[in-house]
Amino acid sequence: MKSQVKRVPNARGQGERLRQEILGAATRILEETGREDALSLRGIAREVGISAPSAYRHFKNKADLVTTVLDATYRALAVAMSEAGESAAAAGADPWGRVRATVTAYRRFAIDKPRRYRLMFSLEYEPDRPPATDHHPIGTMLQAWTDTTDAYLAEVAPSRRSEAQDLGIHLWTALHGQLVLWHTLPSPAAGNETILIELEESLLRRLLPAPQAPSPTE
């Protein structure tokens, strides 16, 4: 775990490898501490076995490094959601079950990587870089949710399919808020994930048009 004292420079084309090592160390530190200012370039350098300014070959500055980590986290969450939905569908789950699978994947991610999840929504996203270059990764997340609700409505209540976007926003924002609350609240709730699940069910029943019968699969 301590700093490996020596390090052979990477071969000519393999400079990219160091970038990955830096990213990995940064991700781990951010997940452990949860605070951006607890992440120091010198600390990363110590772990990876390089000197601090060497990181600037691969990242324009510290904010760029953090942004890159969070970008990857956004993408990981999005694919976890869609994979959960798809595999539930492949297993023959009903629409309600697919939504629940997606919701569960989202909750799992937020609970298993709590600090990174919190950071995703608490950091100003790269305030210097040209803002119109590509859309904020949070847009991807929104898309994932409206996809989920749209697929549900398409099967359960096709006539109300126009509400898919609103429902997607409601579902996502409410879940996010629940998780923030749950993370921030002091001890009694902190270890008790079941109250989160119950809140989820209560929310889904209120928001989504009722299916044939809420399948008791969880």
Place this chain on the structure above:
Amino acid sequence: MKSQVKRVPNARGQGERLRQEILGAATRILEETGREDALSLRGIAREVGISAPSAYRHFKNKADLVTTVLDATYRALAVAMSEAGESAAAAGADPWGRVRATVTAYRRFAIDKPRRYRLMFSLEYEPDRPPATDHHPIGTMLQAWTDTTDAYLAEVAPSRRSEAQDLGIHLWTALHGQLVLWHTLPSPAAGNETILIELEESLLRRLLPAPQAPSPTE
């Protein structure tokens, strides 16, 4: 706006005044920048006209200062909510109108003080101080919301009053999530508060048991 060069020390009993000045400067800087690490004790000292270590007479460290600012912000938001609800009641508003007044006060606060609002939920709350000493101020917020939903249910659907806590959580977390999303999203939505209001109405209609008729007062 620049540093006032001289400053007469406060009289014997009036050391508290400096504390308020520090708090004021810190609040302003946090609201302007929105990032904790953009707030420097030396910067505050420069504005107030003191030297940096003098702040340690009034705050144990930087985290304590930030916590104090956010504590005050929590309280301000809570009273804004309850005041809005009470004055709506005093004006003879129906239950639905009172809920809307509370919601509007919450939105106003989050939009008018966006950086501070964001900081409230993005900071680990004083991780060093004995955690059981007093409850997290977020609990106050939760209480305010369950009070609101309980008052609504008591009048509109007394039989479902046991759902008040769940509904309060749903309402609050969903609103918070909407605001986070709205703040984070890129430009087109950013200036457009009406879509937030519409989202709110859509959410309230879905979550709250219907009243006699949604009053068009807004």
Place this chain on the structure above:
DNA sequence: CATCATCGGCTAACACTGTTAGTCGAACAG
């Protein structure tokens, strides 16, 4: 083969930061 640019990385240094230790004048209490 010799040259030269580029890659991968390092050292030194600057301007800051939070925080601690120790000091100093003025005001009040005994």
Place this chain on the structure above:
DNA sequence: CTGTTCGACTAACAGTGTTAGCCGATGATG
């Protein structure tokens, strides 16, 4: 008149992000 406390200050330490400049090895090019 003496001591203590209050309200502040200066000096200093360790650590930070970031920039400028250097250096050895590698690869392409003449």
